[in-house]
Amino acid sequence: MRIFVTGTAGFIGFHLxxxxxxxxxxxxxxxxxxxxxxxxxxxxxxAMLRENSAFSATLAMLEDDAALxxxxxxxxxxxxxxxxxxxxxxxxxxNPRAYIDxxxxxxxxxxxxxxxxxxxxxxxxxTSSVYGANEVxxxxxxxxxxxxxxxxxxxxxxxxxxxxxxxxxxxxASTPATSSTACPISARSHPGPPPRWPKRSTGFMPAxxxxxxxxxxxxxxxxxxx
Numbered sequence: 001m002r003i004f005v006t007g008t009a010g011f012i013g014f015h016l017x018x019x020x021x022x023x024x025x026x027x028x029x030x031x032x033x034x035x036x037x038x039x040x041x042x043x044x045x046x047a048m049l050r051e052n053s054a055f056s057a058t059l060a061m062l063e064d065d066a067a068l069x070x071x072x073x074x075x076x077x078x079x080x081x082x083x084x085x086x087x088x089x090x091x092x093x094x095n096p097r098a099y100i101d102x103x104x105x106x107x108x109x110x111x112x113x114x115x116x117x118x119x120x121x122x123x124x125x126x127t128s129s130v131y132g133a134n135e136v137x138x139x140x141x142x143x144x145x146x147x148x149x150x151x152x153x154x155x156x157x158x159x160x161x162x163x164x165x166x167x168x169x170x171x172x173a174s175t176p177a178t179s180s181t182a183c184p185i186s187a188r189s190h191p192g193p194p195p196r197w198p199k200r201s202t203g204f205m206p207a208x209x210x211x212x213x214x215x216x217x218x219x220x221x222x223x224x225x226x
Contacts, residue, residue, distance in 0.1 A: 001026070001079060002025070002028070002076065002077045002079075003020055003028075003077055003078065003079045003081060004030065004071075004072055004075055004079070004081070004119075005020070005028070005083065006029075006031070006062065006083055006084035006110060007031055007085070008027075008031050008045070008046065008049065009029070009033060009043070009045050010045075012083055012125070013081075013083045016081065016083070017049055017055065018049060021049070021052045021055055025054070026054045027049075027055050027056075028055075028057070028071065028075040028077065029049065029056070029057035030058050030062075030068065030084065031046070031057065031084060032059070032060060032061040032102075033059055034061075036087070036091065056075070061102070062084055062101075062102050062105070062110065063102060063105045063106045065112075068106075068113055069109070069112075069113050072113040072116075072117050073113075077119055078119060078120050079119060079121045079123070080110065080113070080114050080123070082122065082123065082124040082125065083125045084102070084106070085103050085107075086098045086099045086101075086103055086155075087152070088152060089152050089153070092150045092151040093150070093151075100151075103152075103155035103159060104158055104159070104162075107124065107162065108162065111163070111166045111170070114170075115166070124163055126156045126157075126159060126160055129150065129152060129153035129156065130145040130148055130156050130157045130160065132145065132147040132148040132150075132153055133147035133149055145157055145160070
């Protein structure tokens with residue numbers, strides 16, 4: 001299977017890409033290599049992935065629509081896993097525009113690229129920060145997330161709402177979202193009817209749940225022919 005992963009120089013994206021490659025999939029990475037934390041660490045991760053000939057990468061920002069669209073079209077993926085984002089709660093107080101550019105504009109670009117490419121799945125990551133001022137513990141996928149407390153959380157909640165709408169208006173691109181501390185959960189594949197969504201726009205498996213896996217379940221994807 002051909003899988004396009006954004007954020008492959010990040011911690012989760014790197015480990016997901018490495019696992020997918022180990023299972024025999026073709027992986028195309030996309031990462032902006034921003035200096036939010038040590039770029040040398042990100043470069044080492046990509047260097048490790050490039051040791052596998054089934055991995056390729058594009059270095060560009062999510063908000064660069066031309067670069068993203070070209071990378072997706074050139075790779076022709078079956079699946080897109082969208083993990084890249086401008087993260088961090090405190091930094092969103094210092095540079096909120098970076099979150100609008102990467103998380104709102106960038107995620108829209110990913111969804112549009114998925115629609116044009118007619119991918120079988122689009123999996124997007126959100127964050128537990130969307131629960132914001134919710135005081136009910138532990139968090140549940142059916143809790144409302146209408147009280148974000150930071151721009152970071154607000155942009156990720158916006159992604160959930162965008163994804164919910166996109167799953168209905170762009171039938172070739174299904175768009176579940178997950179907590180950043182849990183595994184991506186596939187809602188549906190194309191073709192087929194839209195998923196029956198819970199009260200929240202998209203589904204979460206809280207990290208506190210005993211069923212929550214400790215890493216992305218790449219095995220949930222069909223194995224390529226040997």
